[in-house]
Amino acid sequence: MKRQKLLIIVLFQNLMEEEPYYARTPAPPLPGIWLAGMTPDIVDVEVLHEMVRPIDYDTDADFIAISFMDYLAPHAYEVAEQFRKLGKVVVGGGKFASTFPEEVAPHFDSILVGEAQGIWPQMVHDLVNQTLKPRYDADPLSSLENIPPPRYDLVERRFTVPVVTEATRGCPHPCTFCQLNIIRLPHRMRPVEDVIRDLKSTHRLPWYRRKMAMVLDNNLGGDLSYAKSLLREIARLDFWGIGTQFSIECLRDNEFVDLLAKAHCRMAFLGMESLSDASLAGVKKKQNKVGEYRESFDKLHKLGILTFTGLMFALDNDTKEYYDVLPQKLEEVGTCVILPSISIPLYGTPWHREVAAQGRIVDTDISHYEGDHLVFRHPTLSADEVYAAYKSVNRIFYRWRSIVRRWWKFIRLQSKQESLPRYILRLFLSTFIYFKLSLFQRHHAQHRVFPALASRVREEKSGDIGIRAA
Numbered sequence: 048m049k050r051q052k053l054l055i056i057v058l059f060q061n062l063m064e065e066e067p068y069y070a071r072t073p074a075p076p077l078p079g080i081w082l083a084g085m086t087p088d089i090v091d092v093e094v095l096h097e098m099v100r101p102i103d104y105d106t107d108a109d110f111i112a113i114s115f116m117d118y119l120a121p122h123a124y125e126v127a128e129q130f131r132k133l134g135k136v137v138v139g140g141g142k143f144a145s146t147f148p149e150e151v152a153p154h155f156d157s158i159l160v161g162e163a164q165g166i167w168p169q170m171v172h173d174l175v176n177q178t179l180k181p182r183y184d185a186d187p188l189s190s191l192e193n194i195p196p197p198r199y200d201l202v203e204r205r206f207t208v209p210v211v212t213e214a215t216r217g218c219p220h221p222c223t224f225c226q227l228n229i230i231r232l233p234h235r236m237r238p239v240e241d242v243i244r245d246l247k248s249t250h251r252l253p254w255y256r257r258k259m260a261m262v263l264d265n266n267l268g269g270d271l272s273y274a275k276s277l278l279r280e281i282a283r284l285d286f287w288g289i290g291t292q293f294s295i296e297c298l299r300d301n302e303f304v305d306l307l308a309k310a311h312c313r314m315a316f317l318g319m320e321s322l323s324d325a326s327l328a329g330v331k332k333k334q335n336k337v338g339e340y341r342e343s344f345d346k347l348h349k350l351g352i353l354t355f356t357g358l359m360f361a362l363d364n365d366t367k368e369y370y371d372v373l374p375q376k377l378e379e380v381g382t383c384v385i386l387p388s389i390s391i392p393l394y395g396t397p398w399h400r401e402v403a404a405q406g407r408i409v410d411t412d413i414s415h416y417e418g419d420h421l422v423f424r425h426p427t428l429s430a431d432e433v434y435a436a437y438k439s440v441n442r443i444f445y446r447w448r449s450i451v452r453r454w455w456k457f458i459r460l461q462s463k464q465e466s467l468p469r470y471i472l473r474l475f476l477s478t479f480i481y482f483k484l485s486l487f488q489r490h491h492a493q494h495r496v497f498p499a500l501a502s503r504v505r506e507e508k509s510g511d512i513g514i515r516a517a
Contacts, residue, residue: 050089050090050091051089051090051091051109051110051175052090052091052092052093052106052107052108052109052110053086053090053091053092053093053108053109053110053111053112053171053174054092054093054094054095054106054108054110054111054112055079055082055083055092055093055094055095055112055114056079056094056095056097056102056111056112056113056114056126057075057076057078057079057094057095057096057097057098057114057115058097058113058114058115058116058119058122058123058126059096059097059098059119073206073207073208073261073480073483073484074206074207074208074209074211074261074263074290075096075098075099075202075203075206075209075211076096076098076211076263077197077211077212077213077263078114078141078163079094079095079096079114079201080094080197080198080199080201080202080211081163081194081197081198081212081213082112082114082163082167083197083198083201084194084195084196084197084198085163085164085167085168085194085195086167086168086171087168087171087172089171089172089175090109090110090171090174090175092198092201093106093108093201094198094201094202096202096203096206099203099205099206100203100205102126104129104130104133108135109135109136110135110136110137110138110174111127111130111135111136111137111138112137112138112139112140113126113127113137113138113139113140113155114139114140114141115139115141115143115144116141116142116143117142117143117146117226117393117394117413117416118413118414118415118416118417119143119414120143120150120151120413120414121413121414122414123139123151123154124154127139127154127155128154131156136156136157136174136179137155137156138155138156138157138158138159138170138174138179139151139154139155139157139158139159140158140159140160140163142226144158144159144160145159145160145161146229146230146394146395147394147395148160148182152181152182156179156181157170157179157180157181157182157183158181158182158183159183159185160182160183160184160185161184161185161186161187161189162185162186162187162189162216163185164185164189164190164191164194165185165186165189165190166183166184166185166189169183170183187230187232188232188233188235191216191235191236191237191238191241192237192238192241193241194237194241196212196244196245196248197211197212197245197248199248199249199251199252199256200251200252207259207483208259208260208261208290209252209256210246210249210252210256210257210259210260210261211260211261211262211263212242212245212246212260212261212262212263213237213242213262213263213264214236214237214239214242214262214264214267214273214274214277215234215235215236215237215264215265215266215267215269215270215273216232216234216235216264216265217232217233217234217235217265217266217269218234218265218266218269218294219234219266219269220266220294220331220332220334221331221397222318222330222331222332223330223331223396223397223398223401224330224359224390224391224392224393224396224398225396226393226395226396227265228396228397229393229394229395229396230395234266234269234270236270236273239273239276239277239280242262242277242280243277243280243281243284246260246281246284246286247284258286258287258288259286259287259288259289259290259313259476260286260289260290261289261290261291262281262289262290262291262292263291263292264291264292264293265292266292266293266294267291267292267293267297268293268294268296268297268303269293269294271297271300271303274293274297274303274306275302275303275306278303278306278307278309278310278312279306279309279310281310282306282309282310282311285311286310286311287311287313287472287476288311288312288313288314288473288476288480289310289311289312289313290312290313290314290315290316290480291307291312291314291315291316292315292316292317292318293315293317294317294318294334294335295317295318295319295334295335295339295340295343296334296335296336298339298343298346298347299339299343301346304346304347304350305350307347307350307352308350308351308352308464311473312352313351313352313353313473313476313477313480314352314353314355314480314484315347315352315353315354315355316355316356316357316386317354317355317356317357317382318332318335318356318357319335319340319356319357319358319382319385320332320335320357320358320359320362321335321337321358321359321362321365322337322340322369322373322376322377322380323337323362323364323365323366323369324336324337325364326362326363326364326365326369328364329362329363329364330362330363330398337380340380340381340382341379341380341381344380344381344382344383345381345460348381348383348457348460348461349460349461349462350461350462350464351461351473351474351477353383353384353457353477353480353481353484354381354382354383354384355382355383355384355385355386355484356382356384356385356386357385357386357388358377358385358386358387358388358440359387359388359389359390360387360388360389360390360433360436360437360440361389361390361421361423361425361428361433362390363425363426365425365428365433366427366428367427367428367432367436370432370435370436370439370440373436373440374439374440374443374444377440377444381453381456383453383454383457383481383484383485384481384484384485384488385440385444385488386488387437387440387441387444387488387492388418388419389418389419389420389421389433389437391416391417391418391422392408392422392423393416394413394416402423407423407424407425407426408422408423409422409423409424410422410423419495419496419499419500421433421434434500437496437500438496438497438500441488441492441496441497442492442497445485445488445489445492445493450482450485450486450489453481453485454478454481454482454485457477457481458474458477458478461473461474461477
C-alpha cells in the first residue's frame with residue numbers, strides 16, 4: 048500500500064515570479080524542518096519554503112500543514128481554501144494560530160495551538176487514521192527535552208546555510224512591541240547536549256553544507272551562564288562560522304564575547320531598534336543604552352563578528368530632529384548592517400493595547416503589519432515624515448560607497464587571533480556574509496520598499512487608505 052504524504056509549507060509571501068525574491072536569504076526558517084523532524088515515520092514528508100519557491104497546488108501530498116506569521120494570515124486562509132477545494136486535509140499552526148485560535152480555526156480542518164513538540168506526533172497519527180480533531184492544544188510549558196533534530200536534508204539547495212536550530216525560547220525582557228509579550232512565558236533552555244546533537248545531525252548533507260550554522264533564538268543570552276556553556280560546546284564542533292541573536296546588554300560580559308569568537312561566530316543579530324534613549328524607554332527596552340553601542344559593536348568587529356541590527360521607525364518618542372541626524376548617528380555607532388522597519392503594534396502586544404486605547408490605529412488590514420506600512424497615527428510625525436525618514440536612511444546607508452566604506456572599516460578593525468589559514472578563512476567568510484546581507488537589504492530597499500512607498504503615499508493622498516498625519 049502506497050505511503051501517504053505530508054507537505055509542510057512555511058509561508059512567506061505569494062510568490063508568482065520566476066526568480067523568487069527571497070532566494071537571497073542565507074538560511075531557512077526553522078519551523079518547517081523542525082516539524083518534519085518531529086513527524087512519525089508513517090508518512091513521507093516534503094518541506095516547501097515559499098520564500099524560495101512557489102506553492103505547488105498539483106502536489107501529490109495527501110495532507111498539508113501550513114505554518115505562518117501574523118501578517119500572512121489572509122494569505123494562509125487563501126492557500127488553505129485552495130487546497131481544501133482540491134480535497135486535501137489542511138492543518139495550520141504557528142504563532143498567530145496559537146495566539147488567536149478562534150479566528151484561525153474556521154479556515155483549516157484542524158489547528159495546533161501552542162508548541163508542536165508535545166502534540167504533533169499524535170496529530171500526524173490522527174491524520175493517517177482519519178480521526179483528526181478540529182483543534183489540538185499543547186501544554187504551554189511542554190518539555191524542551193529530547194526534541195528530534197530538524198530535517199536538514201529537506202532544506203532547498205538555494206539556502207546557503209541549511210543547518211539551523213534553537214537553543215532557548217522566550218526572552219526575559221518586557222519590550223512592549225514584542226510578540227513574545229502577547230502571552231508571556233518564562234525564558235526556557237533546551238539541554239545543551241540536545242542542541243549539539245542537532246548541530247551534528249548533518250550526515251545527509253554534502254560536507255560543504257555542514258560547515259556553517261544558525262542558532263535562531265530570540266535571545267540566546269537570556270541566561271548568560273547557559274549561553275556560555277553552549278558556546279563552549281559549539282566551539283568543539285569546529286564550524287567555519289555560526290550566526291546567532293541576542294540582546295545588546297549581553298556584550299557587557301567580556302567572557303560571553305570571547306566565547307562567541309571561540310565558537311567561530313561570524314554574525315550576531317542584535318535588537319538595536321533605536322538610537323534614541325527616549326524612544327527605547329517608551330517601549331520598555333531599557334536593557335539598551337545608546338551610549339554603549341559603539342564600544343559594544345567594536346568588541347565584536349575586532350573578533351571578526353558582524354553586527355546585523357534591527358532599526359525601528361515611528362516609535363512614539365521619535366522626532367523629526369532625530370531622523371535628521373539618524374544617518375550620521377548610524378555611522379558613528381558603526382553597525383555593519385541594519386534591518387530597517389516601520390514599527391508595528393502587533394495585535395495582542397502591550398503596545399498595541401496602548402495605541403488602540405488611544406484611538407490611533409488607522410489600518411486594520413493585518414497583511415500590512417509586516418514592517419513596511421505605517422498602520423497607526425504617530426503622536427507628532429506625519430505619515431509623510433515617517434516614510435521620508437525610512438526611505439532616506441535606507442538610501443544613504445545602502446549606497447555603494449557606504450557599503451564599501453563600512454566593509455573596509457570592519458576588516459581593518461579585526462585582529463589576528465589564530466593561524467594564518469584560519470585568519471584568511473575568517474576574513475573571507477566575514478566578507479561573504481557582509482556583502483550577502485548588505486546587497487539583500489539594498490535590493491529590498493530599491494526594488495520593494497521605495498516603489499511600494501511611492502505607491503502608498505499616492506494612495507494615502509487620494510484617500511484610498513486611511514493613514515493620516517497627526
